[in-house]
Every structure is written in structure tokens, then in C-alpha cells.
Amino acid sequence: MVRLPYLTALTTLFSYGLLFAFGQLRDFFRKLIDWPKSKNLKGYAPICLGLEDFYTRRLYLRIQDCFGRPIASAPDAWIDVVERYSNDNNKTLLRTSNTTKCLNLGSYNYLGFAAADEYCTPRVIESLKKYSPSTCSVRVDGGTTKLHTELEELVARFVGKPAAILFGMGYVTNSAIIPALVGKGGLIISDSLNHNSIVNGARGSGATVRVFQHNNPSHLEEVLREQIAEGQPRTHRPWKKIIVIVEGIYSMEGELCKLPEIIAVCKKYKAYTYLDEAHSIGAIGKSGRGVCELLGVDPADVDIMMGTFTKSFGSCGGYIAASKEIIQYLKYTCPAHLYATSMSPPAVQQVISAIKVILGEDGSNRGAQKLARIRENSNFFRSELQKMGFEVLGDNDSPVMPIMLYNPAKIPAFSRECLRQNVAIVTVAFPATPLLLARARICISASHTREDLIKGLEVISKVGDLVGIKYFPVEPPKHEQDQKKLE
Amino acid sequence: MASAVMNVTATVLDWMSAAFDAPLARAVVFGVHIDGHLVIEVLLIVVILFQLTRKSYKPPKKPLTEKEIDELCEEWVPESLHPPITEEMLAQPPTLESAAGPHSIIDGKEVVNFASANYLGLVGNEKIIDSCITSVEKYGVGSCGPRGFYGTIDAHLDCETRIAKFLGTPDSVLYSYGISTIFSVIPAFCKKGDIIVADEGVHWGVQNGLYLSRSTVVYFKHNDMASLESTLNKITRGNKRAEKIRRYIVVEAVYQNSGQIAPLDEIVRLKEKHRFRLVLDESHSFGVLGKSGRGLAEYCGVPIEKIDIITAGMGNALATDGGFCTGNVRVVDHQRLSSSGYVFSASLPPYLASAAITAVEYLQENPSVLETLRSNIALLQKGLADVPGLTITSHPLSPIVFLKLKKSTGSAKTDLQLLDTIADRVLKEDSVFIVTLKKSTLDKCRLPVGIRLFVSAGHSESDLLKASESLKRVAASVLAELL
Numbered sequence: 012m013v014r015l016p017y018l019t020a021l022t023t024l025f026s027y028g029l030l031f032a033f034g035q036l037r038d039f040f041r042k043l044i045d046w047p048k049s050k051n052l053k054g055y056a057p058i059c060l061g062l063e064d065f066y067t068r069r070l071y072l073r074i075q076d077c078f079g080r081p082i083a084s085a086p087d088a089w090i091d092v093v094e095r096y097s098n099d100n101n102k103t104l105l106r107t108s109n110t111t112k113c114l115n116l117g118s119y120n121y122l123g124f125a126a127a128d129e130y131c132t133p134r135v136i137e138s139l140k141k142y143s144p145s146t147c148s149v150r151v152d153g154g155t156t157k158l159h160t161e162l163e164e165l166v167a168r169f170v171g172k173p174a175a176i177l178f179g180m181g182y183v184t185n186s187a188i189i190p191a192l193v194g195k196g197g198l199i200i201s202d203s204l205n206h207n208s209i210v211n212g213a214r215g216s217g218a219t220v221r222v223f224q225h226n227n228p229s230h231l232e233e234v235l236r237e238q239i240a241e242g243q244p245r246t247h248r249p250w251k252k253i254i255v256i257v258e259g260i261y262s263m264e265g266e267l268c269k270l271p272e273i274i275a276v277c278k279k280y281k282a283y284t285y286l287d288e289a290h291s292i293g294a295i296g297k298s299g300r301g302v303c304e305l306l307g308v309d310p311a312d313v314d315i316m317m318g319t320f321t322k323s324f325g326s327c328g329g330y331i332a333a334s335k336e337i338i339q340y341l342k343y344t345c346p347a348h349l350y351a352t353s354m355s356p357p358a359v360q361q362v363i364s365a366i367k368v369i370l371g372e373d374g375s376n377r378g379a380q381k382l383a384r385i386r387e388n389s390n391f392f393r394s395e396l397q398k399m400g401f402e403v404l405g406d407n408d409s410p411v412m413p414i415m416l417y418n419p420a421k422i423p424a425f426s427r428e429c430l431r432q433n434v435a436i437v438t439v440a441f442p443a444t445p446l447l448l449a450r451a452r453i454c455i456s457a458s459h460t461r462e463d464l465i466k467g468l469e470v471i472s473k474v475g476d477l478v479g480i481k482y483f484p485v486e487p488p489k490h491e492q493d494q495k496k497l498e
Numbered sequence: 499m500a501s502a503v504m505n506v507t508a509t510v511l512d513w514m515s516a517a518f519d520a521p522l523a524r525a526v527v528f529g530v531h532i533d534g535h536l537v538i539e540v541l542l543i544v545v546i547l548f549q550l551t552r553k554s555y556k557p558p559k560k561p562l563t564e565k566e567i568d569e570l571c572e573e574w575v576p577e578s579l580h581p582p583i584t585e586e587m588l589a590q591p592p593t594l595e596s597a598a599g600p601h602s603i604i605d606g607k608e609v610v611n612f613a614s615a616n617y618l619g620l621v622g623n624e625k626i627i628d629s630c631i632t633s634v635e636k637y638g639v640g641s642c643g644p645r646g647f648y649g650t651i652d653a654h655l656d657c658e659t660r661i662a663k664f665l666g667t668p669d670s671v672l673y674s675y676g677i678s679t680i681f682s683v684i685p686a687f688c689k690k691g692d693i694i695v696a697d698e699g700v701h702w703g704v705q706n707g708l709y710l711s712r713s714t715v716v717y718f719k720h721n722d723m724a725s726l727e728s729t730l731n732k733i734t735r736g737n738k739r740a741e742k743i744r745r746y747i748v749v750e751a752v753y754q755n756s757g758q759i760a761p762l763d764e765i766v767r768l769k770e771k772h773r774f775r776l777v778l779d780e781s782h783s784f785g786v787l788g789k790s791g792r793g794l795a796e797y798c799g800v801p802i803e804k805i806d807i808i809t810a811g812m813g814n815a816l817a818t819d820g821g822f823c824t825g826n827v828r829v830v831d832h833q834r835l836s837s838s839g840y841v842f843s844a845s846l847p848p849y850l851a852s853a854a855i856t857a858v859e860y861l862q863e864n865p866s867v868l869e870t871l872r873s874n875i876a877l878l879q880k881g882l883a884d885v886p887g888l889t890i891t892s893h894p895l896s897p898i899v900f901l902k903l904k905k906s907t908g909s910a911k912t913d914l915q916l917l918d919t920i921a922d923r924v925l926k927e928d929s930v931f932i933v934t935l936k937k938s939t940l941d942k943c944r945l946p947v948g949i950r951l952f953v954s955a956g957h958s959e960s961d962l963l964k965a966s967e968s969l970k971r972v973a974a975s976v977l978a979e980l981l
Contacts, residue, residue: 056830058687066837067836078647079645079646080649081650081652081654081655083652084637084641085654086638086648087638090648106652119844120642122603125640125642127634127635132635132638135634136635139849140627140631142596142598143597143621143623143817144627144630144819144849145818145849145850146597147614147616147814147817148598148613150591152591152614152933153591153604154598155591155592155593157594157595181843182838182839183677190940191940192579192580206842207841208842209845210895215709235571239574240566249574251577270804281575283576290530314579315579325638325640325642326638336580337580339588340580344938344940346702346703346939346941350677350701350702350754350938351676351703351936352675352676352677352813355818355819356641357634362900480923
């Protein structure tokens with residue numbers, strides 16, 4: 012959990028207040044200057060009224076060069092970041108053809124499948140030549156190739172469920188499945204920090220949505236009891252069904268969900284569970300099978316397991332794994348299966364090869380090596396950062412580690428200074444996180460070597476001193492401690 | 499007796515009136531004489547106040563005890579997550595064993611494929627496959643991040659500029675999946691309180707976007723300009739606040755559910771008269787309509803600046819995956835921060851972006867492929883004009899040829915079963931692969947079901963002839979009872 016010191020909260024609020032005041036001043040002068048110019052869009056309401064895009068225009072545009080940095084190589088351990096310059100004070104950024112080689116601590120490349128891989132790439136190229144980049148038809152109409160059926164069986168076997176169904180994009184998986192499972196008269200209880208795709212899917216389904224406190228099984232129990240006793244709003248009829256949606260690893264906190272307790276609560280009150288393993292499948296667990304394996308939960312206890320292939324498998328797309336009947340029903344009615352182009356065959360082949368490497372079915376033990384390496388790397392990095400005095404969130408074994416920044420001025424300072432020293436970092440602010448809790452987020456990969464990590468630690472420590480984000484006392488290095496003991 | 503009572507009453511009355519008028523305590527408070535009647539009045543006020551402070555009688559409200567809540571939770575029985583599985587849910591689609599070109603291998607047999615929206619015949623094109631191979635070797639397969647966090651690869655930026663240059667707009671935005679384009683764009687611009695006028699035949703992606711935007715949606719009859727005009731008049735009549743509310747018209751260029759083409763010049767005229775903004779979904783017309791394939795605006799002779807927002811999925815004519823959205827600078831910039839499918843999702847795999855660039859270049863260099871496509875459509879329309887029991891409802895220039903039953907059986911389910919039988923027999927007996935329009939239970943569109951044929955520039959004349967002959971023969975035998 013985040014412990015926000017009082018003084019830091021005050022200074023952060025003061026900074027935001029100052030930025031807000033300056034923004035309003037500039038808006039006022041802009042209105043004065045633009046007054047004589049008559050708008051030729053007379054009669055049309057403006058696309059953005061007043062304060063709707065105030066944050067974009069006055070706060071985000073100032074630090075726009077910290078986000079959306081283009082790269083000119085594969086998103087591997089080292090990337091070529093393209094340099095950009097601006098002629099009008101960061102409002103528009105233009106590309107140059109110069110690139111700088113930087114250490115990549117930002118891409119979701121957990122098992123290192125992002126770049127060309129010795130087992131996967133030849134097979135992807137073969138499937139490209141055979142099936143070409145797209146099938147141009149929907150799954151029910153002849154967009155189902157042998158690769159799609161093979162991958163569905165493989166995913167079901169990997170995750171531990173009877174059957175699975177594929178989609179071409181992870182975001183669409185959530186948005187199109189949740190409306191098919193629960194409609195008006197149902198209840199969705201979701202964690203307060205769930206991803207935008209789940210929020211959109213829940214809104215689009217027409218069911219009532221309630222939120223429970225992040226990762227708090229006792230509050231979930233309270234909410235369940237209250238809701239079952241009350242029934243539907245206004246009519247008090249009993250609910251048709253209740254679905255509880257949680258994620259495996261929360262991408263902005265880096266912490267694992269308390270799955271065994273939540274499953275116990277849901278079983279007691281007969282609610283269905285939906286687990287979104289976008290970041291945890293393939294990255295945690297002894298054989299990469301995700302948060303169920305790590306926390307010792309039987310996959311048969313979770314009703315629906317969802318995941319994406321973008322993060323650990325280096326491809327694109329999503330899947331849902333559940334019982335045979337649910338999958339048959341989804342194949343019959345899910346709109347993303349009936350109306351959207353089927354997943355691109357080379358991407359399917361990439362996932363098949365990646366899963367085979369992880370399971371060791373390609374005849375080598377690279378999969379086991381990758382899994383061991385990512386666990387070692389994450390634990391090493393996290394413990395070193397904590398020793399240096401940074402405030403790092405997240406549980407052990409999770410490859411996502413946010414470092415708290417809080418103050419809005421530290422966001423561009425940290426990001427630009429790290430880039431100058433050839434380390435590419437991701438910083439996140441409002442609206443992806445609460446207003447006061449801006450952070451820098453690090454994603455460790457199995458393709459980082461020990462030297463890469465040590466270099467990253469050096470740079471982050473130096474920049475952290477410069478920017479002033481070491482909120483906790485520094486642990487003195489070991490030999491000083493021993494000297495003190497001798498004295 | 500009576501006089502005695504009278505005397506007593508009179509004395510009491512005298513006594514009371516004396517008491518009332520006697521100045522009590524001979525006091526003068528604030529210049530007011532304290533009289534006897536003032537005491538009664540004060541007593542009355544005190545009594546009224548006392549009554550007001552008493553709680554009125556309400557039956558006491560007892561919250562549920564823990565035991566009662568436990569009982570309710572035990573009693574409650576949820577519905578199952580899925581409805582009972584019926585026969586039609588168990589149907590499996592045919593498996594494709596080769597590329598989805600005009601001739602494909604399905605379940606081991608070679609068939610003529612009319613089910614893939616491969617309008618320009620680019621599936622299997624050597625140049626595109628070569629550019630994909632170079633891309634995969636350089637960038638890998640996935641992009642491993644959203645656009646804001648090192649997921650922007652120079653292939654994406656090149657693709658956006660190329661498409662914008664082709665269409666003649668300042669810039670464009672690339673999305674990673676065709677169907678997510680429209681349901682991310684609409685909620686980014688339309689908020690609660692806005693008014694949207696949409697065609698009733700739009701596909702599920704548009705419907706989902708309209709629902710998520712929480713605006714007021716009014717539907718007009720499918721492709722009927724008179725209905726559109728009357729709806730617009732009704733909405734803007736006498737509405738003074740209409741100046742502050744944003745208003746949009748949402749249509750598709752070529753409708754997936756019926757094959758009709760929207761008359762863009764009419765729509766633009768109406769939009770300018772009533773001051774609405776136009777959102778056009780060009781998934782099936784980009785690369786097909788117009789002299790050089792620039793879409794519906796070129797075909798109708800409307801300058802591209804008049805259309806506010808154009809979206810398209812690239813999974814059809816361009817034979818890749820993903821989608822794009824383009825418009826003026828304000829429109830494009832706004833999406834980069836507030837469109838959920840762009841900000842919160844991983845970006846398009848870079849090899850699909852390079853495939854899109856190569857496809858657009860191919861189209862610009864070989865405009866003759868559009869001529870072939872147009873003559874193929876005309877040939878097929880001629881061949882299918884006299885199929886017994888089925889009529890063509892799509893526009894003569896639309897690349898989706900849509901056939902529906904002349905006389906419906908009354909229920910959509912039995913219609914679909916008849917059409918499925920026709921499609922199965924055509925595949926088994928003549929090796930021609932056609933498909934019916936399957937609807938999801940979440941789809942609100944009520945247009946009739948039918949058979950769809952997607953015409954490609956790669957089909958040869960003999961393919962088209964074979965399809966029309968086969969369809970005529972099978973429809974005649976299956977629908978013999980109905981005729």
C-alpha cells in the first residue's frame with residue numbers, strides 16, 4: 012500500500028494548484044486574443060467545451076515529449092529511441108532520423124519473445140507464406156484456419172480448463188464477452204482499480220455495477236451480502252446472476268490479487284468469478300501458468316479465465332478459457348466472434364511456438380530458463396531499489412514495479428534525465444492513476460542480463476538523488492554495517 | 499331555576515371579561531400593556547409548540563439482522579452462466595487450410611471462395627508478403643506496449659502519414675483492430691446530452707459505440723433519405739438550446755447488413771442545412787468505390803473536408819488487420835488522449851502496418867484492379883438476377899452482393915435454416931463457398947437475414963458463372979415448396 016507523507020501531499024497539491032492557476036490565466040488571455048477572430052464554424056457546437064480538455068491543453072502538452080516516444084527497432088532489452096524536436100513549445104513534435112540506443116525498462120516483454128526468436132520466427136515466416144497476413148473474413152464464415160483450432164486446444168491445455176476461444180485483440184475480448192455473459196438484471200462487482208476494458212465491458216452490458224475496495228476480500232463479502240439481501244434497485248427482485256471481476260496482476264500497482272480468499276467468498280455466496288490474467292499469464296508461476304499456479308488455486312474454481320497474448324507471448328490478441336458449454340455458447344453469440352475479422356494467422360503461429368517453448372515441447376529447456384531468469388531479475392531489482400531508499404510498490408515475484416514520484420514536476424524531470432543517460436523509462440500520471448499518486452513504472456524482462464540491470468540501477472539511483480524521490484532512509488552497504496559492529 | 503343558571507352564567511362571564519380586560523400586574527413591557535387575554539394566547543402557543551415537538555407515529559424501521567441476511571443469501575439461487583445448449587449452438591464452421599484467396603482449400607477440398615472480403619485480390623500478393631517478412635525479422639511480431647509507452651514504432655507513424663496522404667486529410671490515427679475503431683471513436687466525441695441520428699441498419703460495433711456514449715440516439719429508416727430529413731426536422735424544430743449541444747449523424751458507406759450504399763451528397767446537403775457533424779464508417783468502401791479507390795467521397799464527388807470523421811477497418815480491401823480514423827487536425831489530436839481503444843490497448847503489430855503501406859501503394863500504382871472488380875460485380879449481379887426464390891437487395895456497385903428470400907417464412911429462424919441449407923448444398927455439390935448473415939443475440943438490427951457473396955478482383959469469369967449456375971440450381975430445389 013502507498014504511504015503518502017503529509018508534507019509530500021501538501022507540496023504536490025500546491026504544485027497542481029499553481030499549474031491550474033497558470034493554465035486558467037493562459038486560457039483567459041487566449042480568449043481575449045481570439046475575440047476579434049470570427050469563427051467560421053458558426054452554428055456548430057465546439058468538439059470540446061471549456062474545461063473538458065483543460066488537462067490536455069495546459070498540463071499534458073507541456074510534458075508531451077515524455078509520452079509516446081517512437082522507437083525504430085524491436086521492443087527488446089535495448090531499443091533505438093527516435094529523437095524528436097519541437098518548434099512551438101511542445102505542441103507538435105517532429106521526428107528526426109537520429110536514434111539513441113537505450114535500455115528498455117518500459118515494454119511488456121516479460122519472457123523476451125518480442126524480438127526475432129530462433130524457434131518462433133522461422134515458423135511465423137512459414138505461416139505468412141502459407142496463409143498471408145490476414146484471412147479477411149470473420150471466424151464463423153471461413154476465417155477459422157487449422158492454426159486457430161490448434162491454438163484454442165493448446166491454450167485450454169496450458170491454462171488447465173476444458174476449452175478456450177480466441178479473439179484478435181485483448182481490449183475487445185473484455186468489451187464483447189461481458190455483455191454476452193450478463194445483461195440487464197444481473198450484477199457485476201469489480202475491483203476499484205480494474206482496467207478500462209473491463210469498465211467498458213461492464214458498462215456496455217447493461218447490468219448494475221458495484222465496486223469493492225481494491226484487493227479487500229472482507230469488503231467484497233460485505234458488498235455481496237448487502238446486494239443479495241437488497242436485490243435489484245427499486246424493484247427489489249432477486250438478481251439473475253452475480254459476477255465478480257478481478258485481475259491477476261494490477262498493472263499500475265504491481266501487486267497480486269488475493270485470489271484464494273476471494274474465491275472462498277464467491278463460492279460461499281454463489282457468485283461467478285472472472286479472472287483477467289493480462290499481465291500474469293506466462294510471467295509468474297513455476298511453469299508460467301499464471302497467478303493460479305503461484306497462489307495454489309485450482310483452475311476449476313475460477314469460472315472464467317481471460318488473458319492476452321501481447322505481454323508474455325510477444326504477439327497480439329486475447330483468449331477466454333472456461334467450460335465446454337460456456338465456450339460453445341460464446342461461439343454462437345459473441346459479437347467479436349461473429350462480426351470481427353479473425354486473428355492474423357502469423358500472430359497465431361507466434362503464440363503456438365511461444366507456448367511450446369514455455370512448456371518445453373520444442374525439445375530444449377529455454378522455457379524453464381526464461382521463467383527462472385525473470386523471477387530472479389524481478390526479485391533482485393526490487394530488493395536493490397528498496398535498499399536504495401525508493402518507495403517501490405508490488406509483491407515479490409511480480410515483474411511490474413512502480414516507483415512513486417508524487418510531484419508533477421518530478422515526472423518530466425525523471426523521464427528526461429533518464430533518457431539523457433540512455434535508460435528508457437515509463438512515467439504515468441493522471442488519469443491512469445489518482446491525481447496525487449504519479450509514478451514511474453518498470454517492467455522487467457527475461458532478456459535483461461545482470462549487467463543491464465546493474466546499469467539501470469546506477470542510472471536510476473543517480474537520477475533519483477538529483478530529482479529527490481528517495482523517500483525512505485537508505486540502507487548503508489554491508490561493509491559499513493560490519494565496521495559499525497566491530498566498533 | 500332558569501334565572502339562577504342565567505345569573506351564574508352572567509356572573510362568570512362578567513368575571514371572565516373583567517379578568518381579560520384587567521391589566522395584569524399593572525406592568526408595561528416595551529410599551530405594551532399586559533392584559534389578561536395575553537396569558538391565554540401565550541398558553542395556547544405553548545401547547546401548540548409542545549404538540550409539534552412530539553414524534554409522529556411511524557412504525558419503527560428495523561434493519562435486517564445478520565441472521566436474516568444469512569437466510570436470504572442461502573435461499574438465493576443464481577441463473578446459470580449460459581442458457582441451455584441447443585442444436586444450432588453446436589454447429590462448427592468449416593476449417594480453412596490455405597490462404598483465403600479466390601481459390602482456397604476447405605476441409606480438404608478446393609473451392610471457389612466467396613466468403614472473404616478480399617476485394618482487391620491482395621491475399622497472397624508477393625510484395626505484401628515480402629514486406630511482412632522484412633518487418634517480422636526487424637521488429638518481431640508484437641509491439642509489446644500501448645502507443646504512449648514505447649509501443650509507437652516508426653512503421654505505425656509511416657502508415658498513418660501514408661493513409662492520410664492517400665485520402666487527402668492532414669493526419670490519421672491507427673487502431674489495432676477493425677471493430678474496435680468505431681466503438682472507440684464514437685464515445686470519444688459524443689458524450690451524455692448530445693444527439694445522434696443513426697441508420698437502423700448499422701452493425702454491432704456502431705451500436706455498441708452509440709450505447710457506450712450515453713447520448714440520445716434516434717434511429718431513422720434504413721437508407722431512407724425522407725425519413726432522415728423528417729427526423730432532423732423534428733429534432734431541430736424550436737430547440738433553442740440546440741446551439742450548445744453537439745449533434746452527429748452516423749452512417750456506413752456500404753452497409754454490412756444489407757449491401758446498400760448511402761447517398762452521400764444528399765446526406766451532406768442535409769447535414770449542412772441543420773448543422774450536424776457526419777461520422778462515416780467506410781470499412782467496405784475504402785479501396786473499392788471511386789475512380790482511384792478513395793472511397794465514397796470520391797464516388798459521390800463530395801470534397802473530403804465536408805466529412806468530419808471517417809473511420810475504416812483495414813481487414814477488407816487492404817487485406818491486413820486493424821483500422822484507422824481520419825479527419826481534420828482537431829479530430830485526430832483529440833483521439834490520441836481520449837479514445838479508449840487507442841490509449842489503453844497495445845498497438846497494431848508492425849508487420850500489419852507495413853502490409854497496409856504496401857497495399858495502399860499497390861492500389862495507387864494499379865488503378866486497373868478497380869476496373870476488374872467493377873466488371874466482376876456487374877457480371878455476378880447479371881448472373882444472379884433470376885435466381886428462383888431470392889432477390890438481390892444490394893446496390894449494383896456494392897462489393898457485397900446480398901440475396902434475401904422473396905417471400906419470408908415468417909420467422910427469422912426458419913429463414914436462416916433454409917438459407918443455411920442452400921449454402922451447405924452449394925458447398926457440397928458444387929464446391930462454391932458462400933455464407934449466410936448470422937446475427938448475435940446482442941445485435942439490435944432488425945433487417946432481414948440473407949446470403950452474402952463478397953466479390954473479389956481475383957475471381958475469374960468462370961468462377962462467377964459457376965457460382966450463379968450453382969445457386970440457381972440449388973435454390974430452385976430447396977425453395978420448390980415455397981414457390
